Amino acid sequence: MVQRRSQKDVAAALGYHQSKVSRLESGKGTEDVRVLREIAQVLNIPPHRLGLAATTNNSPSGPETEDMHRRTFLAAGAAGIAALTTTPAAGRATASAAHNELIQSLLPGATPHTPTGPPPDLQGLQSHVADVRRLFCTCDYTALERSLPALIGQLRQAIGNAPGSSDLSGPLATAYQTSASLLLKQSDQGNAWLAVGRAMAEAERSGNPVVLASSVRVHAHALTRGDHAVQAVTLVRHTANQLTGSYDQRSPRYLAALGLLLLRGVTAASNGGDRSATHDFLTEAREVARYVALDSPDAWANFSPTNVDLHAVSAAVTFGDAGIALETARPLMRRHIPVPERRAALWVESARAYSQQGRLGDGYQALRIAESCAAQDIRRPAVRELVADMAARDRRRSLPELHHFSRQLGVPA
Template identity: 75%
Template sequence: MAQMADAHDEARRIGEVIRRARVLAKRSQANVAAALGYHQSKVSRLEQGKGTEDSQVLRAIAWELGIPLPAVGLAAVPDAITCDPETEDMHRRTFLAASLAAIATPAPPTAGHRDLIHSLLPGPIPPAGDGVQDIAELGSRVSTVRRLFCTCDYAELERTLPPLITDLRHSAAGSAEATGLLATAYQTSASLLLKLSDHGNAWLAVGRAMAEAERCGDPVILASSVRVHAHLLAREKHTVQAVTLVRHTVDQLTGAYDQRSPRYLAALGLLLLRGVTAASSGGDRSAAKDFLTEATDVARYVALDRPDAWANFSPTNVALHAVSAANAFGDAGVALETAGPLMRRHIPAPERRAALWVEAARAYNQQGRLADGYQALRIAESCAAQDVRRPAVRELVADMAARDRRRTLPELHHFSRQLGVPA
């Protein structure tokens, strides 16, 4: 009797594991069932803990939802007994699902990365570079690092930021304008660290950016610092706090758009778009829609597409975030419909061009159109090679390679090896 109760409890546990994985993947029972060639009732029964004794079905649904086999009571298939392509593919899918966290781990820090982190730490200011630079020169250098970010030259950006931060720290003591430039340098550092998935050190940069933004008193600088703060909160799954932070700040900045400078409007617009990302990451459709509507309104008054300090807010960028939000909600068809006109439009900033094609690849992947997804990724690589090598994109490539269980796209697997993704 006790054994029967234990078996029943285990079956219910496995059913709950399957249900949670499906919900996290934002997929319906019907969608999962169709992908596996089952009726929806079979997936429903599995989630209720019924039929879990069928190991073949369990393996299939674990593969489809990226669930490690031990989580549904199955042993991983050892290499030594891999005897047919189907079993081998199942083993590979399980391995890739378990490896996603490892893929996202940053590579060993380079000298430039270590210098950047050191520049964010508290302590005495290192000696300044040769000569005393005026505000105009420092402003030009800040514009350069922003341009490096928008063109996805992350390696050069890591080398350029530390000496700039040192020189700005020397100048900021007696200048509100230099303090604002320092806040922008810290914001850029945080954005770069987020691209590299170095969230721990990104908190250092965000803290520095917020402190300097408050010191300088410029609402534009403050809005930009709040934006990277909200970005980090959302990345760390604190989406409710991120949405609250954006909403609170936006409420203090909105209104009289026809009387605001392009710089002011661009900072506000980018903050609203960060709200879109945070809300969609948290599954809040209502908030995402509200932020998109407000951003669209702001974009009527400003269209900055140049890769400089405030230059990536425009109707184009609003549309890009609509694509990303649709993907986050699992609406791949809507994402691709929204992306279609953008694919035929010139987008000056390489980082934004790459983002469009990466989002297209995500949508194609959701639809199982792996060949189209692969082509989209190669276009993204042609726009910004370093951006495609960041951890988030490598995770996408890993998932696509895992879905191609029969290896019908050898070029996709070659690409995944080029990116260092486990195969």
């Protein structure tokens, strides 16, 4: 049951500032077990939902045990906090019906879009999966969010009608992977973990190394976004070690899945401050890119030398090497990048680099170019946060267009 309690009300009950409750909702600042126990008590959340072991007289739990539980279920706990509070009056709008239906489709039991008629055949279902992947690559997140529950319902019904068959597990895993990627774009890390778990389970059922590598990739993405970069690097390295080699004998799908997994390792390693691992993942990804280039919105996966270079830009920005990032980005700015999501990523990362150098005007222009590439991508929380930060740093308001843009995105400084 959702408790209609405002962040201000919850903050008062906990004795915290409202901003801390906002951070808790996003999965940040929950490293202290004591804080989690206070939250559980105030919001009447069962301890296990926040990754806490239940405390009983017969089963005492020490710090190490609680730490293990917390790390395992941290994101789910953050989702529980978000579900039990409402946003502040001046904050985000409540979750849309489409978003809620997507979350429901990730839960056990019947999905909200369980079809009544016979499901499409395998080829038709695979075509539907390709359609949702295309929506992600073109950044049509609104249509994607509406499409995923119905697709997941069809796939789950088809699997129920053919127990023991693994043919449909791969497409269903891909639908769950796409759900996880969308939820992470929306900074809904808690619910993304639901999709990650589903994707991993279906990938294992499929027995397909390509599908498994793709599911591990979104698993590593969720770990990185949850401030578990070291674990993400370990996961990527362990999986990639089993898949690397003999590239001239591998299919394009295999190579693309492996290449994207390595690029996820680049992101994880750079977020963890590990320059050596970042270099190693980039080097191996470039080797894979010698043998495959899938670089279009309708490709099964988008991996190419261009995508490798884009991740090199992003890693440099993460390390604070703005000059290197922009030097790497400049040739890409003149290159045709057919995938809108990737084009937008180039200009968003360039905006971050300009911002690091204090070049707010150039950063603003880069963001407007990104918006022209993929308008919905600019409205995701991470980019809105960047815009708000840039506007706040323009204390003399010498860039009125930047402040206007910030207000347009609903994030005035």
